[in-house]
Amino acid sequence: MKRISISPPVAALILAVILFLLSGLLPNGFGSDLDVARAQATNILRLAVFLGVIAAGQTLVIISGAEGIDLSAGSVVTLTAILTYVIVNGANEKVLPALLVSLAVGAVIGLINGAGITFLKISPFVMTLGMSGVVTGTIIIVNQGSVSGKVAPIMTRLIARPLSPEIPIPNAIIIWLIFGTLMWLLLERTAFGKNLFAIGVNRVTARLSGVDVTGMNLATYSLAGALAGFGGFLVVGNTGVVFIALGQPFLFPSIAAVAVGGTLLSGGKGSYWGTMAGAIVLTLITSLLTTMQMPESVRRMVLGATLLILISIYGRQRSLRQ
Amino acid sequence: MKQSGWDALVARRPALFALILLVLSLIINFILQPNMFARETLNSNMRVFLPIILLAAGQAIVILGGGIDISVGGTVSIVNTVLATRVGLEGSPEQMWQFVFLSLLAGLIAGAINGFFIAYLRLQPIITTYATSFIYAGLALVILPNPGGGIPAQIVSLYRNSTPFSLPLAVYIIAIVLLVWLYVSSTRYGKFLFAVGGKADAAYETAVPVTWVQFSTYVISGLMAALSGIAITMLSGSGNADIGGPMTLNSITAVVIGGNALSGGVGGVAGPIMGAITLGILQNIISFADIDTWWETLIKATIIVLALAAPGIVNLFRRRKRS
Numbered sequence: 001m002k003r004i005s006i007s008p009p010v011a012a013l014i015l016a017v018i019l020f021l022l023s024g025l026l027p028n029g030f031g032s033d034l035d036v037a038r039a040q041a042t043n044i045l046r047l048a049v050f051l052g053v054i055a056a057g058q059t060l061v062i063i064s065g066a067e068g069i070d071l072s073a074g075s076v077v078t079l080t081a082i083l084t085y086v087i088v089n090g091a092n093e094k095v096l097p098a099l100l101v102s103l104a105v106g107a108v109i110g111l112i113n114g115a116g117i118t119f120l121k122i123s124p125f126v127m128t129l130g131m132s133g134v135v136t137g138t139i140i141i142v143n144q145g146s147v148s149g150k151v152a153p154i155m156t157r158l159i160a161r162p163l164s165p166e167i168p169i170p171n172a173i174i175i176w177l178i179f180g181t182l183m184w185l186l187l188e189r190t191a192f193g194k195n196l197f198a199i200g201v202n203r204v205t206a207r208l209s210g211v212d213v214t215g216m217n218l219a220t221y222s223l224a225g226a227l228a229g230f231g232g233f234l235v236v237g238n239t240g241v242v243f244i245a246l247g248q249p250f251l252f253p254s255i256a257a258v259a260v261g262g263t264l265l266s267g268g269k270g271s272y273w274g275t276m277a278g279a280i281v282l283t284l285i286t287s288l289l290t291t292m293q294m295p296e297s298v299r300r301m302v303l304g305a306t307l308l309i310l311i312s313i314y315g316r317q318r319s320l321r322q
Numbered sequence: 323m324k325q326s327g328w329d330a331l332v333a334r335r336p337a338l339f340a341l342i343l344l345v346l347s348l349i350i351n352f353i354l355q356p357n358m359f360a361r362e363t364l365n366s367n368m369r370v371f372l373p374i375i376l377l378a379a380g381q382a383i384v385i386l387g388g389g390i391d392i393s394v395g396g397t398v399s400i401v402n403t404v405l406a407t408r409v410g411l412e413g414s415p416e417q418m419w420q421f422v423f424l425s426l427l428a429g430l431i432a433g434a435i436n437g438f439f440i441a442y443l444r445l446q447p448i449i450t451t452y453a454t455s456f457i458y459a460g461l462a463l464v465i466l467p468n469p470g471g472g473i474p475a476q477i478v479s480l481y482r483n484s485t486p487f488s489l490p491l492a493v494y495i496i497a498i499v500l501l502v503w504l505y506v507s508s509t510r511y512g513k514f515l516f517a518v519g520g521k522a523d524a525a526y527e528t529a530v531p532v533t534w535v536q537f538s539t540y541v542i543s544g545l546m547a548a549l550s551g552i553a554i555t556m557l558s559g560s561g562n563a564d565i566g567g568p569m570t571l572n573s574i575t576a577v578v579i580g581g582n583a584l585s586g587g588v589g590g591v592a593g594p595i596m597g598a599i600t601l602g603i604l605q606n607i608i609s610f611a612d613i614d615t616w617w618e619t620l621i622k623a624t625i626i627v628l629a630l631a632a633p634g635i636v637n638l639f640r641r642r643k644r645s
Binding site (some may be wrong): 067069116119120121122123125127129130131133134135137138140141144145154252255256259264265266267295296297298299300301304306307308310311312 | 357390430443446448449450453455456457458460461463464468469541571574578583584585616617618619620621622623624625626634636637638
C-alpha cells in the first residue's frame, strides 16, 4: 500500500494556514477584511519569532540524540534578558557589547551543561534541569527583587518596529528569516551539521567513523546555550521590560515546537524549518485561544490535545516488530 | 575485565549513593535541629515528605521501564481539586472514602491514557506526557478555578496526627510501598520491567510482552500520583488546581538522586524514596541554616547538581588513577 507522505514541517504549516483561515470565521475574527487579516497574520508571525529562536538551540541538542534536551533554556533567556537590560541602560552604543555578553554567558552555561553530560555522565534531562535551578538562583541574587535598566531605542527600532513605513513587515521576522537560513546552512552545509546528525543516529558508529563525539557534544550544548542567550536578547528588545518569570514560559513550548516540527526526540532526524513551523503553529493556537477569550483552563486543555493529536499523526516511533 | 570491589558495589547497588546522601543530610539536619528525631518533629517532617515520596515511587517504575511521566503533577491536581470540591469541609468521612476511591480510579484512567498513547500508539514519552499534563492541569482548573474548598477537619487530623506505636503514619505507608515493590521485583513482572527498560527491542525478541509492560508502568504511575494527591489533600486540607505542577520535576530529581538511570532498566524504588526524603531534608536544612532568602534557590540548586555529579566525579578520579 502506498501512503501519501507529507513532511512534518509542511503538514504543520498547512495546519497553521487552515487554523488561521478558520479563525476568520470567529465572531471577533477578521471576517472578510483583508487588511485586518494581514495585520493579524503578521502579528502572530512576529510573536512566533521569539519562541522560534529559543527553540533553535533546543533543536540542535535534540538532534544530537542520547536523550539530548535543554531544560535550562528558559532560565538562560531570563538571565541574558536581564543582563542586556542592565548593560544597555538606554544607550545605543552599548547594544553590541550586551549582545556579545548574552551570547557568551549563554555559551558558558551551555558548556557547563555539556561538560556535566559528557564527562560526569549525568543525563541531559536532570543536568539541564539542575542548571536551570542554578541559573534561576543566580538571577534572584543578581536581581534582588528589581533591577534598573532600559532598552536602547535602536533595539526597539531593529526588533519591534516594521522595516519601513511602506513595508509593514516587523524587523523581527526579517531577523528570523536570516537566522533560519543560517541555521539551515549550519545543519545541512557544514561538517558540524553532518556530524551532529551522525552522533544523533548512533554515537558508536559516529565515533568509529572518526567523529569527535565528546567535542561535538560540548560544542552542541554551548551553541544551544548561546542561542538561548540570543533569544533573551531578542525578547527584551521586543518587550522592553524584564521580570524573573520572563523566560520560563518559553521552555516547554520550545520542546513542543521541535516535536511538532517533526524532529525526532530520540535524535538523528530533524530540521530547523520544522521547528519554525512548529513555533508558528503553537503561537497561533495560543493567540487564537486568547482572542476567543477562553478561560485559562480551556486554553491549557486545547493546547495539550492539539499537541497530542499532532504527534499522534507523525511523531510515532517505529514499531517493535520492525 | 575484572571489576574492582567498588565498581561491582556501585553496579549492584545503584542506591548506594542515595543512602550516603541521605545519611549525610540527616546528620547535618540533626546538628542544626537536635530534636528532629522527637516524635512530633519526625511526624511533622514525614507527613510533609510523603506526597513527593509516593510520587517518586510511581515515577521510578515508569523510568525503570524506560519512560518518563511529566503528567503526574496534573493528576495530583485533579485528585486534589476533586476531593476539595466534592467532599467539602462539611462532608462526612464516608463521603471522603468514597471520593478517595474515585480519585484512585481517576489516577488509573489518567495513567491508562498516557500508557495507551505511549505503549500502543508508540509516541515519545516526554512529549506525550507533556501534552497530557496540560489536559490534566486544565481539567483540574475547570473543577476548581480558584483555590478553596476543603475536606473535613477530622480527616486532616487523622493524617496529620496519627502515630501508631509512636511512629509516624507515613513510615508505615512507606514500608508498605517497599514491601509491595520487594514482592513485585521478585515476580516475573519485575524481571519483565527491567528487561523492557534495559532494551525494549531485545526484550521483544525474547517474547516479553513489551507493550503491555510499558502500558502498566504508566497505570502504576497514575495510581501513585492519585495516592500522592490524596496525601497532599489530607495534609493541606484545601484545594488548589496548581498544587501538583511543581511536584513533577521534584519527583524526577528524586528518582535520579536515588540512583535510577533515566534511560531505564537500572535502579529500584528504595533509592528514589531515599532521594525524595533527601530533597525534603535539604529544604529543612536550608530553612534551619538561617540562609539569606535571596540565596536559597541558588544554594539548593547547587547542592542538587553536586549530588547528581558526585558519582560521576568519583568515577572520573578513579579512571584517572588507573590509567
